[in-house]
Amino acid sequence: MPLKIAVIIPCYNEEVAIAQTVNEFSAALPDAKIYVYDNNSKDRTIDVARAAGAIVRSERQQGKGNVIRRMLADVDADVYVLTDGDATYDAGAARTMIDMLVNEGLDMVVGSRKHTSELAYRSGHQFGNKMLTTLLARLFGNSFKDILSGYRIFSRRFAKSFPALTTGFEIETEMSVHSLELKMPVSEHETLYRERPDGSVSKLSTYRDGWRILRTMITLYRIERPMLFFGILAGLLMLLSIVLALPLAVTYFETGLVPRLPTAVLVTGLTILSGLCMFSGLILDTVVHGRREVRRLAYLSYRSAHQE
Structure with missing residues (x-):
């Protein structure tokens, strides 16, 4: 035909x-x-x-x-x-x-x-x-x-x-x-x-x-790549929190004090955000994998021109 x-x-x-x-x-x-x-x-x-x-x-x-x-x-x-x-x-x-x-x-x-x-x-x-x-x-x-x-x-x-x-x-x-x-x-x-x-x-x-x-x-x-996208974002947030936390850690070990409390709060917040990004990536990656399977099955439900 x-x-x-x-x-x-x-x-x-x-x-x-x-x-x-x-x-x-x-x-x-x-x-x-x-x-x-x-x-x-x-x-x-x-x-x-x-x-x-x-x-x-x-x-x-x-x-x-x-x-x-x-x-x-x-x-x-x-x-x-x-x-x-x-x-x-x-x-x-x-x-x-x-x-x-x-x-x-x-x-x-x-x-x-x-x-x-x-x-x-x-x-x-x-x-x-x-x-x-x-x-x-x-x-x-x-x-x-x-x-x-x-x-x-x-x-x-x-x-x-x-x-x-x-x-x-x-x-x-x-x-x-x-x-x-x-x-x-x-x-x-x-x-x-x-x-x-x-x-x-x-x-x-x-x-x-x-x-x-x-x-x-x-x-x-x-x-399409949530694990990589949110993983990169999580890594950047964690890196920023480490950079900000290092001076605090040095001061704490030298004096036993944490004089810059707002910075400590910021570091804590960045660390939490980093963890949330990582878990978001893991959850969305599972969702995307299932959605891609459905899309692939929908695609395979049609015959190609080669098969006509």
Whole structure:
């Protein structure tokens, strides 16, 4: 039985580029359904996308994460092709990436970007991507070369088991962590990344969205690795309490007195907080382990494209 392929395109104010995006993916994947989810565009994005032959739907909650959550919930397919509506990604690579997904039994293939000009992928964005990708690898182990790529191929079991809790551009980071934590088979494929068509404007704010992505990584680390997160916090609190307690101990052994009572109270409080952090980490680690088992079972309840 042939695979059901869905191209899902979140977009906001992409009147200039959406027709080109839809046409290119329709030509590259003639057997696929093209879905465009509009996110409160104030231009003619909806009309242009519909005229190009796409199935157009809307999501009123603003933010890329909100749109992707709605897409993955609504659209039923065996293979999902996620791309942006700005005509920057190479539609010709989609078939190769789908073949990788199916033939190698993968759950996600990320299109790592190879830019064709400096205007296509600004140096500031490249630096931020490398920094965040390196940090993700440090926090969660082996990672990808391009965690912020918006060009991805999913299996059904990835799409239907992915909670999509974030609301904005940090959604790609959540996808990467989700696959790493459940130890899914994933891969990357280098794809060309082009300059936007004239008149199309990037919605990504380098500093604001970069901070949101960094904050999401730290939050996911706290949620997914509570023993390490709270263990580090407990160690820092204990180290601080020891540093403050040493002069008190020296004075006590020399004079038998504790003249700096507030410092002694602070040391006691820091020691108690350190212990509470350690026990919190232990308890939450048990909770996370059980939750990860449930997520893994939910993920395995769907067949992969390789098994169709």
